[in-house]
Amino acid sequence: MAVETKTTCPYCGTGCGVIARREADGRVSVKGDPDHPANFGRLCSKGSALGETVDLDDRLLHPEIGGRRASWDDALDLVADRFRTAIAEHGPDAVAFYVSGQCLTEDYYVANKLMKGFIGSANIDTNSRLCMSSSVAGHRRAFGADTVPGTYEDLELADLVVLTGSNLAWCHPVLFQRLAAAKAARPEMKVVVIDPRRTMTAEIADLHLSIRADGDVALFLGLLRHLAAHDALDRTYIAAHTRGFHAALAEALALDDAELQALTGLTASETDAFFRLFADTEKVVTCYSQGVNQSSAGTDKVNAILNCHLATGRIGRPGMGPFSLTGQPNAMGGREVGGLANMLAAHMALENPEDRDRVQRFWKAPVIADHAGLKAVDLFRAAADGKIKALWIMATNPVVSLPEADLVRQALRTCPFTVVSDMSGSTDTAREADVLLPALGWGEKDGTVTNSERRISRQRAFLPAPGEAQADWWQIAEVARRLGYGEAFPYQSPAEIFAEHAALSAFENEGARDFDIGAWSRRGGDDYQAMTPFQWPQRQDGSTQARFFADGRFYHADGKARFVAVSPSVVERRTADFPLILNSGRIRDHWHTMTRTGKSARLSSHIAEPFCEIHPRDAAALGIEDAALVAVESPLGRVILRALVTPRQAEGALFAPMHWNDGFAAEARIGALIPGLTDPHSGQPASKNVAVRARPFKASAYGFAVLREKPVGLDCAYWALGKAEHGWRLEFALDEAPEDWTGWCRDRLGLDPACEPIGYLDATSGDVRLAFFAGERLLAAVYLAREPVAVARSFALAQLGLAHGDMKTRLAVIAGRPDAGRADPGATVCACLSVGVNQITAAIRAGADSVEAIGACLNAGTNCGSCRSEIKGILHACHAAAAE
CATH class of the missing domain: 3.40.50.740 (Rossmann fold)
Known part of the structure; x- marks a missing residue:
């Protein structure tokens, strides 16, 4: 008999409620808990796939x-x-x-x-x-305690939501969907996204500010200066409930317009538009996450944000306040028990x-x-x-x-x-x-x-x-x-x-x-x-408190908040040898170092290998082509990644995800590039502003393989392994192409020596296609070329689950593409429902002219909604192409 259990998702700090259903045969499925006030039944792609990650493969079962x-x-x-x-x-x-x-x-x-x-x-x-200690330090300096003042409901009640250093759509997808739903219900709501990259979160933004790395302190100092100059301060609140305002304002007034533009990389019209929105809107919530915290000035960034909310009294009331979004499911619980080296249990101070x-x-x-x-x-x-x-x-x-x-x-x-x-x-x-x-x-x-x-x-x-x-x-x-x-x-x-x-x-x-x-x-x-x-709190006398600080009562000894005077300090880390800035972070469908999400074929289908976003002009100057391999180096080390050339990335900067490890890729541990530079107050590392260089990584041979069994002991210049529905997918590159590809496949991919492949070798082009079968079952298909391999990857992966009893279907495997009567879905966009980009493009060409219409046609984006921003981007791209 099946049993259902209410529990909580183990991924991000949103803390979504989950109902796990365990069948009599041990199979597990999950759905969102409609009664949980964090998500009201919504789940993201990772949460939806939790049932696919509970097997015992790779489990440590005894000491x-x-x-x-x-x-x-x-x-x-x-x-x-x-x-x-x-x-x-x-x-x-x-x-x-x-x-x-x-x-x-x-x-x-x-x-x-x-x-x-x-x-x-x-x-x-x-x-x-690594994710929220700067927020802790900022809270303690300003409030006298590590207190998050508001609630998720405030994002829905606000008239302006500022998202700074937060790719909410991918890193806290359920909160993003709550915000998107609120904005759809009240189109007058405004959203500002402050991020060097134009992430999927920016698709909902009324204003996107592509800020220079670590320019946040200067931006919020400029905002404080603007608030003072335009009579937008709550001077009664400041006088009654705070200390240190004049020193904080003096730092803001010392920043002139030219410095503001230079430090933020923004134009005067961009900053003015943001400042006017903030000043003129009473209900403002400012959400911040790793883009603020993971900095050598992370604590000062936090306090620069808190200063603006304290100065306007916009804190602790419905629809207004600063909001720290934690990265992990129980980062907050760790703070409560003093899990950090400079804290005591129950929010008491070690000092x-x-x-x-x-x-x-x-x-x-x-x-x-x-x-x-x-x-x-x-x-x-x-x-x-x-x-x-x-x-x-x-x-x-x-x-x-x-x-x-x-x-x-x-x-x-x-x-x-x-x-x-x-x-x-x-x-x-x-x-x-x-x-x-x-x-x-x-x-x-x-x-x-x-x-x-x-x-x-x-x-x-x-x-x-x-x-x-x-x-x-x-x-x-x-x-x-x-x-x-x-x-x-x-x-x-x-x-x-x-x-x-x-x-x-x-x-x-x-x-x-x-x-x-x-x-x-x-x-x-x-x-x-x-x-x-x-x-919390839920005190012994039964009293509770949804929000803090609206009454002006803080946790410093005198009961007052502290403005913290902060100075703008954008450190130029680039040098002649390392002229690019690396920004690291998360992607939509993977978590931390993939020990759990790496088990799910669905989650590995959207982005299957480590990549590096690079602006087209940077790519052209460096001779890096889209989908080519790129070596990224810092003074500490090197990684090899797949190039993703996109104008969403700021010029002069790169982005790479932090998830891949030595179990899933050859050289992709981004932490090996990042120096141990930390914030002096919080000790949080600066993972968003790292000086690097990039160059094309040339190989003699490139390959893509689909395999029924997981290969072990891979020895390639580059490789990236991902789970597939019926096996594994492998991208790889070699410094030298072997003379005997069949022998190489048997030796390196662990194939049965007695298994003879069918396929071909084109000596002129260097293309090699080999397929290994056991009866009607495909064991492996290997596609090789002198350049990155062009093959319909979704089609090739699907062949692992099909029977191949005739030569026609076997030849289709070798060709690496469907015949004229079958369509290739293309790269996965909607991981929940396995909908590919080619399917979405076809629906648009057939007349689907909105994200909702595409959802009605294909169901894409109708489950967790994490892919809706990406679908919107595909829709815009198709319309732009049609207009040319």
Whole structure:
């Protein structure tokens, strides 16, 4: 009998509710939860494909020591012994935890408690350092606490929504759809997108500002100056509820028009249009994300934005306020428990001795960390320098995701003892571990997460634990017991941990701290199991609060907010040797380092290989053709990517996604290019402004292959592997073409030596087409050329699922295109419903003249809606071509 379970999506910080359905035969399907207030039933392409990612392929199913299977007792005894020895010989700061926004709050809480309250070090940091720590630092400077003032509803209530450093359409697709629906219902609503690239988000914009990298501080200083000059300040609010305004305004007034244009790269008419919109609109929400945070001036950018909202009193009221969009499903939960190296649990301050004493007394801890620990970049540098003797990494893959990625890999090899807790034992990071601990994944683990609007939701298990996998909190508590702290870590369930977490939030609070979920401190396991999504605070007296700061009450000691005087500082990182700026980020259908989304053929069909966006004029100057291979280099390393020549990319800059790793591509770890340059206040790395150079990558032979079985041990100058519905797809290039292609295919692609192909070799053109069959089943089709291969890839992939019992169908495989009676759908645009660009173009030619008409014809864009902006772009391109 099928069973349905309400849970929460494990991807972005939107925190969408999901209903997972498990069939009697074990198959899993998902749909959006119509009752969840984050998404009201909507899901993006990644969420819709969750059921395709829960198989046990590549799962770590038992502990390993030195690559060999071990018992839990042996593995945990070794972890405890090595940490104990390192602490005894070198002190508590010689050990560290590196955790993740993929952890549930209960996992985060136990890890933070052990490290800060019992080991006595603050050397616990999280990959959330890479996405939202500048926002945390900005909030604390301005508000006195890491408080997100508003709610998602404010995006729908606003009359102006400013999206800065946020590709909302691809990175928070459900929020984008909520915004798009609100704008469709109220066409007078305005949207401004501030981004160097013209992303899919810009398709909804009334104004797109292609700002220079790191020009945000100057832009919002210019806005503050404009507000002051045009009597658009709320001077009553400023006087009653803030401090520091005049110093902040002085910095804004010191910026003249010429400097504003130079620092932002925008024209006077562009900035004036934005400034007038903001000044003249009462209900303004400013959403910001990684384009703001991932900067060496990220905290100042945040405070420049907050200054404008404080100066107008547009904060904490319906339809207005600054809004930090977190990148990960539980980045906010990690903030609540003090998961960052410079924070304490329950939004208390590590630097505050009263807070340290309060937490130590509550935990009955023998010690408490009394100084900030190492932030992510510095933590791995310390490991590389030999200062960290024992390191435990949980639910993250820093060898791919961190800057200085090659140094991170070397750090793990240098560190005397490295533990990795993860679902997979073959990630780039797991391959460097001394001990591997199998962790539960989404669908198996049980706990809570907090989304970007402070809403706490349950993640519920609906799958059995595979093999010997255990929850992260259980692993940490078991090590704590072996270290002698068993009485403080008696947990038998996540409900017990959550109750303790809630009790700490209310302990000696009395309204002094924003984070308070004391109402849950006395509720039992049944209430925890039945929990419905709720926003904090939810205090012991039952009081709640949807928004903060409209009443002018902040969390500094005097109750007032702080304007922060910030200076514009656009650092020119380009040099004669590295004349381009690299901007890195996410794409629509993949997540982090692809350990989950890489399992889905649907999600791999939209963009199947690592790529580099480049402006046509830059491409022409460098001799880079569209779809050719390009080598991108920084002083730290090199990657090889597929060129995507597009005017959406700003001239003088490149964009490359951060997802691909050594399991899916030959050289595509973007983190290997990024230096460890960080914001001085937050420690967040600058991943959006990296000096690089680019050049064509020439090969002797290029290939595309469809394969029934996954190839292993690929040895090519370039390769990129992607999951397909009935097998795998492979793009590759070789420095030297072999004389015997049949032998090469058998050796390198793992084909049966007894299997004879059919095909042809054109000695003049260099084209080679080979197809290997076993009976009627296609095992592999390989297409080779001296230039990037032109073949109908969707057609070739479909052949893996078809029978080929006659020569006609086999010859069609070799040709790499359908015969005259069949259509090639083209590259996938709508991943949810597998609709290709050729199908959309055909519908437009047949008279579909809107995104809605295309949806009615093909269903494209009617599920999650993430592709609607791309469909709109295809529609515009077709109309433009027809008009020529």
